[in-house]
Amino acid sequence: MELRDIEIFLTLADELHFGRTAERLHITPSRVSHVIKKQERRLGVQLFERTSRTVRLTALGGQLRDELLPAHRRILQALDRTAAEGRAEAGELHAGYTGPWCADLLLRAAEELRGRHPGWSVRIREIQFNDLYGPLHRGELQLQIVEFPVLEPGVVAGPVLLREPRALLLPADHPLAERPSVSLEDLAEVPLLRLKGDHPQALVDVHFPRLTPLGRPIPRGPSYTYWHEIPVLVAAGFGASIVAARSAEYHARPGVAFVPFRDGPTLDYGVLLPAADPAPLVPAFVELLRSLAEGDGGR
Structure with missing residues (x-):
């Protein structure tokens, strides 16, 4: 038919x-x-x-x-x-990210997009934890790669691109730092840094749990607003943070250790889009991101 x-x-x-x-x-x-x-x-x-x-x-x-x-x-x-x-012969996409590995993926996709559509470019920017969804709501971005899950009015979740193993970022002299791996139950032995402000419970449960799987309370450490505060607070001995294991490639510094988790879920990073109809070339760019991520085996 x-x-x-x-x-x-x-x-x-x-x-x-x-x-x-x-x-x-x-x-x-x-x-x-x-x-x-x-x-x-x-x-x-x-x-x-x-x-x-x-x-x-x-x-x-x-x-x-x-x-x-x-x-x-x-x-x-x-x-x-x-x-x-x-019809869109030229223009500029604006994309955001929260992790440097996400920025790497965006840069590769931007280069590929320019090869296919020479009149187009992609401008990327880092999104701060204290304003995770604001740039999308204000129309400053057409898409971003952000930690999932996301339950936010006015935005829609696209495909998951990266599934990252987790690690515990610890003071280098903490007893847990000497182990080859840690468990979620070990979180009861070290204060966990917290993100300032109110955030969706689904996000808090994944990144800032209050209890271990067996119900043991997890000590609360200081709060932070920006990522660069985390390794400084950890190196000073104020607590630990759950991070993507790949963070060690970007944020290693004296006084900290990255110990992989042997249990628990991955940290997932996916595309977030405004709920309104996408701007020109956004669907094509999202497909490029997905294709490149799949080619990397989800990394």
Whole structure:
């Protein structure tokens, strides 16, 4: 069934009138009738019950309408997005990140995008913990890569790009720093640094738990606002922080140790987008990010 034939069927299912259907589609009523009869012959079922006064969907016709309608909408949206991207010959995307490994991925995708669309560039910026979603809400960014889970009104979660093993960032002289790995239960033995401000409980539960899996309280350490405060507080002996294991490649310094967890979930980083329709080339850029991340094996 061709796309135009589907449009004729769906319009008639909506109007239930051959004349009005023809007017909406700028064709003749005989064309509408011909297409519907052809569809019914091909499918071997009656889609509409027709009399001289009424047109009604049959049960099978209604079922076909309900299944085709959302697919037809997605097809039209995809065509509209592609056309919009084709019309957009030049521009600039604004993207944010919270981890330097996310910045690396954004830079690689930006280079790939420039190769495919020479008139486009990508400007990236670091997002601070005290304003994780503000740049998206204010329209300063078209997308960002951020720690999941995210439960925030006005934004939508895209694909997960990176699943990072976790480590405990500890003072180098802490007894746990001498171990080859740590457990979530070991969090009861060291104060855990906290992020200042109020944040969604789902995010807090993953990154700043109050209890170990067995219910032991986790001591509370000082609070911080920016990432660069964390290794300073840890090196000074004020507490520890749950971080991506890859942080050791970017934030190693005297006085701290990174000890991998042998249990617990990964830290997941995914695409976050405004709830409004995406800007030109954003879907293509998100697909580039996903493809590059998959090529790295999720790293």
